[in-house]
Amino acid sequence: GENVEQHPSTLSVQEGDSAVIKCTYSDSASNYFPWYKQELGKRPQLIIDIRSNVGEKKDQRIAVTLNKTAKHFSLHITETQPEDSAVYFCAASKGNKLVFGAGTILRVKS
Amino acid sequence: EADIYQTPRYLVIGTGKKITLECSQTMGHDKMYWYQQDPGMELHLIHYSYGVNSTEKGDLSSESTVSRIRTEHFPLTLESARPSHTSQYLCASHPGGQGRETQYFGPGTRLLVL
Numbered sequence: 001g002e003n004v005e006q007h008p009s010t011l012s013v014q015e016g017d018s019a020v021i022k023c024t025y026s027d028s029a030s031n032y033f034p035w036y037k038q039e040l041g042k043r044p045q046l047i048i049d050i051r052s053n054v055g056e057k058k059d060q061r062i063a064v065t066l067n068k069t070a071k072h073f074s075l076h077i078t079e080t081q082p083e084d085s086a087v088y089f090c091a092a093s094k095g096n097k098l099v100f101g102a103g104t105i106l107r108v109k110s
Numbered sequence: 111e112a113d114i115y116q117t118p119r120y121l122v123i124g125t126g127k128k129i130t131l132e133c134s135q136t137m138g139h140d141k142m143y144w145y146q147q148d149p150g151m152e153l154h155l156i157h158y159s160y161g162v163n164s165t166e167k168g169d170l171s172s173e174s175t176v177s178r179i180r181t182e183h184f185p186l187t188l189e190s191a192r193p194s195h196t197s198q199y200l201c202a203s204h205p206g207g208q209g210r211e212t213q214y215f216g217p218g219t220r221l222l223v224l
Contacts, residue, residue, distance in 0.1 A: 046214075098211075103152055
């Protein structure tokens with residue numbers, strides 16, 4: 001079955017700096033890769049996703065890159081703000097079930 | 111926000127009690143899921159359903175059971191609650207099909223078993 005590894009487990013950055021979170025997956029047939037943000041006490045919310053026919057996708061300060069050959073994908077947040085502080089989860093699927101990474105706690109220091 | 115609801119939001123209950131956590135969605139989604147999550151930790155899939163009368167166990171073994179009699183509802187039942195069941199339970203759904211894989215989460219139920 002699919003296995004998703006996520007690094008780092010915690011990340012502290014200064015406000016205004018960039019943050020990068022990386023994930024690797026094991027099943028080359030996986031074709032959908034969402035990223036969720038979960039604030040304290042809240043539900044996970046989709047922030048960006050990418051499908052296997054695309055190498056990069058951007059939405060304002062957030063971007064995701066996918067390397068199918070290496071089976072890894074990354075989340076990039078530029079100009080970080082205190083409200084970006086949360087737990088971020090990557091996931092991979094090839095149909096319906098999502099397999100999640102273990103999560104990254106991002107702290108943005110002001 | 112996606113229209114997916116969970117009740118109760120918080121539940122404190124004694125050991126041995128039977129409990130049912132409710133999940134409902136008004137979007138007509140065929141695919142529904144239950145995840146167990148300790149605070150800030152990994153999401154573990156415990157049950158899923160791809161439609162009415164379809165239920166499957168997830169990757170994490172769980173003593174809970176589920177049913178899917180109606181498209182909108184996907185309740186989770188614990189016949190005899192134990193302290194080890196203390197956790198947050200998240201329900202999610204999506205329509206299914208190509209381009210419609212995004213799962214939308216409910217607000218969660220925080221369960222404390224004493």
